[in-house]
Amino acid sequence: MDIVQMRGITKRFGPVVANDHIDFNLRKGEIHALLGENGAGKTTLMRILYGLYRADEGEILVEGWPVRINSPKDAIALGIGMVTQHFALVPPLTVAENVVLGFTDGFVLEKATIEQRVAEAAKRFGLEVDPSAVVRHLSVGQRQRVEILKALYREARVLILDEPTAVLVPQEIDALFETLERLRAGGLSVIFITHKLEEVMRISDRVTVLRDGRVVGTVETARTNERELARMMVGRETFGVRREERAVGEQPLLQVERVCAEDDQGLPALKEVSLVVHAGEILGIAGVGGNGQKELAEVLSGVRRPTSGRILVDGQDLTGATPDEFTAAGVGRIPEDRHAGVVGELSVAENLALEYLEEFARGGMLDREAIRRHAEELIQRFQIKARATDRARTLSGGNLQKLILARVLSRDPKVVLASQPTRGLDVGATEYVRQQLLAQRARGAAVLLISEDLDEILALSDRIAVMYEGEIVGVLPAQDADPERLGLMMSGAVKERQGAYAEV
């Protein structure tokens, strides 16, 4: 029995067809994975089902009946709930207020009553949360539980989860999967949006693969494998990038010695961080976002001043230096927010010259011809799909990242600082970026790779350091690292029980 049927759904955004006559069926009591690359149309399709977008064509049937879903309110009334990627929670409100928001009976809101009701619901569905806690103070995993509880509280029979594991550490993922299995046993139907093959194999009953806005196929998970799914997803077999084993240089190009720094609120963000990256080495920094990675990257590019400690680049003391001095000393940085790394209103050519303007200036005037030639050369070399005169803001995420790579890597920096370099990129662009980082390693640069993507860290790094609450809680050679062990360190288990895990 299909609880949801979507037939011939088409959605256009201007000239772009995000969903092209998509058929999708969800059975009662199944976990159905919706697999595809970024931009394949997964989220768009589910936003249509949840009433956040309106389809241009096609129809939706719930339990066999044609329905109109014009807003989330309609979807909720039909028993459809969605946990979006950016949590739809109101941070200053309590858990209970967030859960009952838009679903209150009566005008007066009794704090005690709603908290009690939410507590009961939490208990019934096995989702452990404190109803009186303020959402702002919760961890990402806890917030996700609130989101799921919110949907179930509205008596959802269909639960849509948009990339629910992207923000979780491995242990939290395990807990989420246990919850989903329990809810499935209770009759809930789940749509699980992801681009991670391993999760599809682990949790789903069936899987529908989308590519370029079309359905490639729907298969029983038990009758397929990761290779076949990957082929369906990208239209070819992916092998990913591989790091060839090679000897790491002896020369320390980046030395960070007992560096402390504060965050924007003046709270300690880095606590005695010490790191060394050698020539020809990639040091991966693993950790859940918000544990000091941003501050570390800022300190190492001169944007944030450390409160104590020393930073040496190829032996030169750069503690407290300006961003300009870091660049001059041979530090190339690929910023976390690539939109912050370019000026959207300036052209591609101008952006490519931005950090080295003095080289293109003659007597205070910019040599526009030289800037253009420089740009054309880099566009060729880094395969940027754009013209030199295009405004940077018109570029796609992948091309924007190539622009930044071109600007940084064409200088052959001694140290490459890459923060979340592939976040939000599709498979093709991700591979390109990773290959470029490996090429830097082969050239003999020291690469510091800060990433929340464990697969990326594991695929590229020679050594892996784990950050937790502003501290480096451990450094492992790549061959000793696996997701479980890193996950434990990332969630602070090691720090809290240093003794117990010392022998692991």
Added chain:
Amino acid sequence: MDTFLVNLIAATLRVATPLLLAAIGETYIERAGVLNLGIEGMMFFGAFVGFFVADVTGSLWLGFWVAVLSGVLSGLLMALFSVTFGVNQHVSGLGITLLLGGLSLFAFRLKYGGRSVPPSIEPFPQLSPFKDVPVLGTLFEQYLFTYVAFLVIVPLAWWLLYRTSFGLNIRSVGENPEAADAAGVNVFLIRYITLAIGGGLIAAGGAFLSLAQLGAFTHGIVSGRGWVALALVIFGNWDPVKVMWGALIFGGTFALQLRLQAMGLNLPIPYETFLALPYVVTIVALVIAGRNATYPAALLKPYRRE
């Protein structure tokens, strides 16, 4: 108790009333995520409409309620621009202030022409429940609107905002409209409603000036009180009760400077210095309070689904 002090407190409540009404209205609007820079014009328009209707019909109450209605309509106009069309809120708000200011003066000119003495009416009387009691008699000799503003509007505004599902919806819409929408709250409707309610309260503040405090309409009748109310909302951190304290501080300084002027102290400083005092106090209070202000996160952002 000292007569000076008693008179000062009584005057403080009176001066604070229009500010309080407008600031509570603005608090609701901003809590839903809209910065209403039309506030100054809406107060002015309310003051004019109230006076005009009362003068023509001879009914103060009709004047007052038509003024409130004019505020509701101005609020809805602001909603049309900033919510439905998604116009930049600075632009639409200032546009409304200019529009309503100009409209009021134009209509005033048409009806009354240019005179040196502004037309006046018999204003609302003050209530005096403790007429012959010393101290209390003075303190409680106030307009009905002052009673309503402090004893009804403020507690009601607080209760609605923090203790009802309506208030929960407002707070969520101003913090995270995406979340509110996804939870089934109609973001547009909530913003329209708060602008209508807020506009009504703001215009009531204006009408209080012309129908109660002054019994007349002049060009300078509002003279920046809308902007002060805007500042009070920030000072009060978008909480109706704290906004009330802000209104009292401003009202107190204003009443004090009036008395300092009247005392005819022979000081070598011009009287305008005293006039400026409440505004200086507002700025200082704002600088101190503004540092810890927690703005509604969605303030100034038009909401769009796609």
